[in-house]
Amino acid sequence: MALINEQFLKLSESYLFSEIAKKVNTFKVIHPEAKVIRLGIGDVTQPLPSAVIKALHKAVDEMGNIETFRGYGPEQGYRFLIDAIIKNDYESCGISLDPDEVFVNDGAKSDTGNIGDILSKDNRVAVTDPVYPVYIDSNVMGCRAGELQNNGFWSNIIYIPCHAGNNFIPEFPEVRPDVIYLCYPNNPTGTALNRKELKKWVNYAINNNILILFDSAYEAFIQEEDVPHSIYEIKGAKQVAIEFRSFSKTAGFTGLRCGYTVIPKELKAFNFAGDKVGLNQLWNRRQCTKFNGTAYIVQRAAEAIYTPEGKAEVKANISYYMRNARLLYDNLKAIGLEVFGGVNAPYIWVKTPKGISSWKFFDRLLFERHIVGTPGVGFGPSGEGYLRLTAFGKYEDTLEAIDRLKTWKI
Numbered sequence: 001m002a003l004i005n006e007q008f009l010k011l012s013e014s015y016l017f018s019e020i021a022k023k024v025n026t027f028k029v030i031h032p033e034a035k036v037i038r039l040g041i042g043d044v045t046q047p048l049p050s051a052v053i054k055a056l057h058k059a060v061d062e063m064g065n066i067e068t069f070r071g072y073g074p075e076q077g078y079r080f081l082i083d084a085i086i087k088n089d090y091e092s093c094g095i096s097l098d099p100d101e102v103f104v105n106d107g108a109k110s111d112t113g114n115i116g117d118i119l120s121k122d123n124r125v126a127v128t129d130p131v132y133p134v135y136i137d138s139n140v141m142g143c144r145a146g147e148l149q150n151n152g153f154w155s156n157i158i159y160i161p162c163h164a165g166n167n168f169i170p171e172f173p174e175v176r177p178d179v180i181y182l183c184y185p186n187n188p189t190g191t192a193l194n195r196k197e198l199k200k201w202v203n204y205a206i207n208n209n210i211l212i213l214f215d216s217a218y219e220a221f222i223q224e225e226d227v228p229h230s231i232y233e234i235k236g237a238k239q240v241a242i243e244f245r246s247f248s249k250t251a252g253f254t255g256l257r258c259g260y261t262v263i264p265k266e267l268k269a270f271n272f273a274g275d276k277v278g279l280n281q282l283w284n285r286r287q288c289t290k291f292n293g294t295a296y297i298v299q300r301a302a303e304a305i306y307t308p309e310g311k312a313e314v315k316a317n318i319s320y321y322m323r324n325a326r327l328l329y330d331n332l333k334a335i336g337l338e339v340f341g342g343v344n345a346p347y348i349w350v351k352t353p354k355g356i357s358s359w360k361f362f363d364r365l366l367f368e369r370h371i372v373g374t375p376g377v378g379f380g381p382s383g384e385g386y387l388r389l390t391a392f393g394k395y396e397d398t399l400e401a402i403d404r405l406k407t408w409k410i
C-alpha cells in the first residue's frame with residue numbers, strides 16, 4: 001500500500017489566484033462589455049530581447065548539426081554562462097566567486113523550494129510577513145511548518161511582520177530562527193532594504209549561526225544607490241547566505257526558464273555532532289542526483305543578456321516597467337491612498353482606504369474601476385489591509401488604469 005506525504009493535505013489548493021480568477025470570471029459574466037485591466041499576477045508582458053532571440057536561433061541550429069550538437073550538459077550549468085554571471089553580476093560589484101559556487105537552474109522558484117532538501121526538518125524557519133508563498137508551502141511539504149492555525153499562521157514558522165508601522169523593515173524575532181528567508185527587493189510589498197539594514201541581518205546571522213536564504217529575483221529593478229544588489233556586498237555574508245537570482249523578471253524569462261543559485265564554499269551549517277559541513281558540496285550532490293541541467297539553448301539565451309546589445313535591451317525593459325511603477329505610485333498617492341514600494345521593485349503595495357479588508361478593496365477596484373489587483377492578505381496575515389498592483393502591465397493599460405483611478409471616489 002502506497003502512503004502519501006500527508007503534509008500535502010495540509011496545504012490548501014493555491015487559493016489566492018484561483019479565487020481571483022473566479023471573481024474576475026463572475027464579473028465578466030455580469031459585465032461582458034467591460035475592459036478589465038489586469039495588474040494582479042506578477043508576470044511580465046514585454047517580449048524577450050532581440051539579442052536573446054538571436055542567441056536562441058543560433059543555439060537551435062547548433063543542436064541540429066552533428067558537429068555542434070550537445071547532449072547532457074554539466075548539472076551545474078555551462079561555464080560560458082557561469083563566467084558571464086560572475087563577471088557581470090558579481091565582479092562588477094567587487095564580489096569574487098569561484099565558478100563552482102554558481103549553480104544554473106530553470107528558475108528561482110525551483111531552488112527556493114528545493115533548497116529544503118539539504119536542510120534538516122528540525123530547523124526553525126522564519127519568514128517576513130507578507131511573503132512569497134513558495135517559502136511557506138515548500139516548508140510545509142518538508143515538515144517544518146507545523147499546523148495551520150485559525151489566525152492564518154503556521155505553528156512552527158516564525159513570522160516577522162512588515163507593515164507601514166515599521167516602514168516594512170523587518171525586526172529580529174523574539175525566538176531565534178535557524179533559517180530565514182529574506183526577499184529584497186520584496187515581493188509582494190515592493191520595498192527594499194538599504195545597506196545598513198541588510199548588514200544588521202547579516203551580523204545577526206553570523207552571531208547566531210543562522211542561514212539566510214536571500215531571494216534577489218528583483219535585483220535588476222533597484223534604482224537607489226544605497227540598496228545592495230547582492231547580499232555578498234555585505235562583509236561576512238558568504239559565511240551565512242545563499243543567494244537566488246532569476247532572469248524571469250529581469251529579462252522576460254518567465255516562460256523560457258533560467259536562473260541561478262550562489263552557494264559560497266565558506267558557507268557552513270552543522271550536523272548533529274556539531275561539526276560544520278559545507279552547503280556547497282551538499283547542494284552539488286543534490287543537483288547531480290535530481291537535476292540534469294538547464295537546456296543548452298536556454299543557457300545560450302541567458303548568456304546573450306550580458307552582451308552589450310542584451311544589456312541595453314534589458315535596461316530598456318526595466319525602465320519601461322519602472323515608468324509604470326512611478327505612474328501608479330504617484331497617481332494612487334494623488335487620489336489620497338497610502339502607497340508603498342514601487343521605487344526599487346515593480347510592485348506597488350497599497351493600503352486599503354478606511355481600513356477595509358484586502359478582499360473588499362479588491363472587489364471594489366474590480367467592480368467600480370474594472371482593475372484587477374492582488375489582495376495583500378493572500379501573501380500572509382500581515383498583508384491584510386493591503387493590495388498589490390504590478391508594474392508589469394503594458395504602458396497603455398497602465399495609463400488607462402490611472403485615468404480610471406483619477407475619477408474614483410474612494
Ligand SMILES: *Cc1c(COP(=O)(O)O)cnc(C)c1O
Nearest residue numbers: 107108109132187217246248259
Ligand atoms: C518571480 C519570483 C521568483 C522567480 O521565479 P522564477 O522561477 O525564476 O520564474 C523568485 N522569487 C520571487 C519572490 C519572485 O517573485
